Amino acid sequence: AFPLVYGSAFNYLMIPLMFALWGIIARAVAFEFHIHAKKSKRFWGWAFAVGSLFPTFFAGVALGATLQGFPMKSGLAMQSGLAAHGVSVQNYTTPIMHFSGGILDFLTPFSIWTGVGAVIAASLAGGLYLCARFIPGDPIHERARAWTNIVSLLALAAIVVTLIWSYAIFPWAAAKWTGSDWWIWLIWFIIVLFFAFKSSTNHSVRNDFIAMMWGIGVVALLWAAMWATIFPYVVPDTWTIVQAANPADSIAVFTLFMTGFFPIMIMYNWYQIWVFRGRFSKKMAYGAH
16 A cells, blocks of 8 residues: 555664564474474573564564654665766666665664563553463463553553653644644543553453453554554655555555455454353463473
């Protein structure tokens, strides 16, 4: 849908996305090797842990870096490099915009913070999920429950810090949040706090599945608020949705394809959830390990 954004943003975010991809690969490999390993089980356990941490942290870094926008220019992407090697570039022109910054431009205090925030959010989601999947009283359930009680407070603090920091450094966010429609954003924030409260209270009385669903609601509300704040940009101060979108005929074909595919995907995932709806214990799930 947005090929120009895809090309320029992935150039800008090459390093964090590379580490995220390596983490995903390490996680999958470690999971398979841990089952069969004898002397190296501890190593593969750590590989699995790092492989789980990297994608979450570096995806958060990439998101924070994207919110900051990045420099663009038109012309030949490797013009200076070609000229340095004696290749004439005067007859090569292109109107396509591309990333023109440095290799570490993505790395800022804010992007590092959003990486930390992503880890906190994923830890909370994982804790709620484990509580919903394991039998109450099981060691994994109880450890996840204790962990979630702590991380839920960290998550609320992370939301507040991120909002204040974003208000301070992003004029486009401050203008919307304190503009004529400020009351809409205030109501939205109150709704987010209500969802978080319901998730916490249901978790405290061991309504684990309901707590997880309220937690998912918090994520959905915050995600929608982020996109509403960014609009009409898809990358703030860099690409608007109109500038970056594919031609209308391509978008139409893509929309028709997704209209048919999306219900199938929903049905498949619902069937998968239904089949594995029962809770299990540590012994039942990991006995073969």
